[in-house]
Amino acid sequence: DGGITQSPKYLFRKEGQNVTLSCEQNLNHDAMYWYRQDPGQGLRLIYYSQIVNDFQKGDIAEGYSVSREKKESFPLTVTSAQKNPTAFYLCASSSTPLKLTDFYGYTFGSGTRLTVV
């Protein structure tokens, strides 16, 4: 079955450590996204990539880094510069519209819950 796999499901990080969250998709989608979800705040965009070897900052990119070396993979690194990293992280993917009137919804992974200890 096609889908998005995020791992690990739960992650604990010590203060000052970098951690990397994995996101892999087998949907042949061009675009991939990382969101952060905090209680009562909805989804906030961290980074997105519409093509391999290219990515753009979202609304809250500070303290995060990404890479897109393969179409299937879009790992997110939470660096020690991120002051409040405890959150639920969601990865998503979608096809890229060829026309403005094309519509493609997002497919989300099951998320990684990161806790700083």
Next chain:
Amino acid sequence: QKEVEQDPGPLSVPEGAIVSLNCTYSNSAFQYFMWYRQYSRKGPELLMYTYSSGNKEDGRFTAQVDKSSKYISLFIRDSQPSDSATYLCAPKAGSYIPTFGRGTSLIVHP
């Protein structure tokens, strides 16, 4: 003012009730209006979407958009305990990235 406003709830209703979930938005360029359902500790899944104004029905779910008042609604008929989840509205303009509401938590009790 946020671009998309959504009451976080929780909204608690008895089984079988008609549920109305709503969002307001400020960006006139939004053309697609999506609703995602998110169960606890899971990723959101696309429930349905509409293009421009009007209604769209899918089983027990009806999505409604009024662009003149910038108001988005999702109605659930004959609500079931399995409908208990958080519902996020997500309008977007053309090929741009959607803007997600905060989500409304719905609890349907037997």
